[in-house]
Amino acid sequence: MASHCLRAGMRLSKKLCGFLVLFVPLCLLCFHIYTKPASVVNVWNREVPKGLLDQTVFQPSEKLSHIPFKWKDEVLQLLPKNSCKCEAEATLNIPFRQELFGKPYAVDFASAVSVSQLNETKRRRDEEYKKFKMRHHNPTDVLIIAKANSPLEYPTQGVEVRPLKTVIIPGLSLQDFLKKVYKVSLSANKGTFNIAAEVEGVTVKGAGEERITLSSPNMDNLNRQLQFVSYTNTIFHPNTADIVQFQSDEHLATFHIKIRHPTVPKMYDTGSSNTKYNISALVTIATKTFLRYDKLQNLIDSIRKFYPTVTIIIADDSENPQKVEGPFIEHYIMPFGKGWFAGRNLAISQVTTKYVLWVDDDFIFSPRTKIERMVDVLERTTLDLVGGAVREITGYYTTYRQKISVFPGGKEGDCLMTRQGYHHTINGFPNCVVTDGVVNFFLARTDKILQAGFDPRLSRIGHLEFFIDGLGILHVGSCDDVIVDHASKIQLPWSKTETDKEYAKFRYPKSSDNSMVLRHILFYFKNRFKCMTGN
Numbered sequence: 001m002a003s004h005c006l007r008a009g010m011r012l013s014k015k016l017c018g019f020l021v022l023f024v025p026l027c028l029l030c031f032h033i034y035t036k037p038a039s040v041v042n043v044w045n046r047e048v049p050k051g052l053l054d055q056t057v058f059q060p061s062e063k064l065s066h067i068p069f070k071w072k073d074e075v076l077q078l079l080p081k082n083s084c085k086c087e088a089e090a091t092l093n094i095p096f097r098q099e100l101f102g103k104p105y106a107v108d109f110a111s112a113v114s115v116s117q118l119n120e121t122k123r124r125r126d127e128e129y130k131k132f133k134m135r136h137h138n139p140t141d142v143l144i145i146a147k148a149n150s151p152l153e154y155p156t157q158g159v160e161v162r163p164l165k166t167v168i169i170p171g172l173s174l175q176d177f178l179k180k181v182y183k184v185s186l187s188a189n190k191g192t193f194n195i196a197a198e199v200e201g202v203t204v205k206g207a208g209e210e211r212i213t214l215s216s217p218n219m220d221n222l223n224r225q226l227q228f229v230s231y232t233n234t235i236f237h238p239n240t241a242d243i244v245q246f247q248s249d250e251h252l253a254t255f256h257i258k259i260r261h262p263t264v265p266k267m268y269d270t271g272s273s274n275t276k277y278n279i280s281a282l283v284t285i286a287t288k289t290f291l292r293y294d295k296l297q298n299l300i301d302s303i304r305k306f307y308p309t310v311t312i313i314i315a316d317d318s319e320n321p322q323k324v325e326g327p328f329i330e331h332y333i334m335p336f337g338k339g340w341f342a343g344r345n346l347a348i349s350q351v352t353t354k355y356v357l358w359v360d361d362d363f364i365f366s367p368r369t370k371i372e373r374m375v376d377v378l379e380r381t382t383l384d385l386v387g388g389a390v391r392e393i394t395g396y397y398t399t400y401r402q403k404i405s406v407f408p409g410g411k412e413g414d415c416l417m418t419r420q421g422y423h424h425t426i427n428g429f430p431n432c433v434v435t436d437g438v439v440n441f442f443l444a445r446t447d448k449i450l451q452a453g454f455d456p457r458l459s460r461i462g463h464l465e466f467f468i469d470g471l472g473i474l475h476v477g478s479c480d481d482v483i484v485d486h487a488s489k490i491q492l493p494w495s496k497t498e499t500d501k502e503y504a505k506f507r508y509p510k511s512s513d514n515s516m517v518l519r520h521i522l523f524y525f526k527n528r529f530k531c532m533t534g535n
């Protein structure tokens with residue numbers, strides 16, 4: 001380095017040269033320390049320590065086996081059995097049954113897979129499912145049972161640490177009887193323990209390790225020391241937890257410490273108006289169109305009567321797209337026939353407001369299409385999405401409220417059940433209910449709808465699929481006092497235009513079309529359902 005430096009010295013001053021001779025190696029050293037190879041860890045969900053759960057809790061204990069009991073069928077029936085079946089409900093033949101309760105049906109999804117492929121498909125599905133379960137396993141889901149009469153005091157929940165950071169564990173103490181030495185230990189598998197202060201008369205072993213032992217002839221001193229026990233997370237794996245075992249000579253207690261980042265909010269500035277909602281600042285209207293420019297123009301015209309400055313986003317996968325222009329309109333052209341869910345996905349991905357209102361391109365706004373009411377529901381409840389009602393030309397209203405349930409079905413897959421209806425009405429909103437799925441006219445929190453997403457593989461048909469994917473992500477409501485009109489679906493054959501016919505060919509495929517099969521295969525593989533019943 002030095003000789004090299006001197007040779008180059010023609011151009012460098014001696015001072016600079018000396019500086020470099022010292023500085024460069026120093027820098028290299030710093031760099032080395034800074035980038036020293038980090039510890040190598042498995043980035044995988046760690047197994048919870050074995051023996052946490054005494055398997056005998058699931059079996060009738062020998063000691064109590066002489067005490068007789070009688071099963072209660074009405075309760076047993078309510079319990080999950082891991083052997084669900086899909087059978088269409090028997091129907092009563094009452095007038096308007098179908099209109100009132102829908103037509104019960106059952107579909108088997110495995111039959112959508114060709115027989116020669118079924119075994120192989122199932123094998124691949126099992127493999128993916130195994131990985132899914134490993135990714136989604138969380139130590140806090142593990143069943144832990146507290147043994148009787150433990151002298152150990154500890155936090156059962158609510159202890160949380162940021163990844164690779166340190167916390168004091170609150171609430172640890174020992175309340176034991178007279179002993180020569182009081183001794184406790186703590187162990188973990190994703191972090192280490194230490195003490196933030198030393199207390200006289202207490203012996204500490206294993207400070208800075210995964211297992212720490214504290215002992216003292218004086219229980220008060222030991223308990224004072226326990227107030228200073230810290231936990232440091234050493235394996236970076238947010239959204240998991242470490243299971244801590246807290247132990248005295250005869251007793252063992254288990255609790256968990258959550259490892260997670262703080263939730264970073266994603267907030268939207270909703271404008272300055274403080275008296276009523278500024279819809280243009282709060283809501284974007286999104287739609288997907290295909291061929292039907294006349295219908296789309298009617299929709300836009302009707303929106304503009306009531307909301308002249310609200311942004312309208314249009315996703316369009318027509319073969320020969322026409323220009324759709326105007327103030328506050330964004331028109332996105334997609335490859336021909338990309339499809340229904342791909343278009344929905346594209347449209348919502350471009351939304352920059354807090355809420356997005358989904359409409360079909362053949363809807364018409366009227367004075368009853370009060371977006372403010374839907375905004376009010378989402379602003380004043382914890383719902384993520386609220387549907388309205390669609391009024392058909394016949395005067396019939398659709399809210400399409402659906403309850404969605406999944407029943408465990410063992411190795412063949414689970415059973416999906418949909419039923420028309422809802423779970424609760426909402427306090428303060430007499431026209432609104434809580435449910436799982438709603439009609440194609442809904443207002444949603446933009447960040448939540450992006451999280452659920454629309455599967456672009458569903459190109460022709462699909463609606464309920466979005467709510468099934470959103471189960472557990474979206475908290476859904478439905479209000480029947482916000483109404484949008486539907487330009488008639490029922491058309492006399494001789495009044496159909498060429499566009500209508502072309503559209504119908506794509507939008508309503510014949511049952512022989514393979515898009516129905518694709519839908520069933522997605523249910524079978526992606527969602528791991530074996531079958532479905534509905535009405």
Ligand SMILES: *[C@@H]1O[C@H](CO)[C@@H](O)[C@H](O)[C@H]1NC(C)=O
Pocket residue numbers: 115116119
């Ligand atoms: C599929 O697996 C089953 C049971 O493992 C077997 O009986 C059947 O012959 C297999 N079918 C095909 C087409 O490989």
Ligand SMILES: *[C@@H]1O[C@H](CO)[C@@H](O)[C@H](O)[C@H]1NC(C)=O
Pocket residue numbers: 271272273278279280281
């Ligand atoms: C409402 O929001 C729009 C868009 O952010 C803004 O241009 C307009 O000035 C706002 N109106 C009021 C009354 O605050």
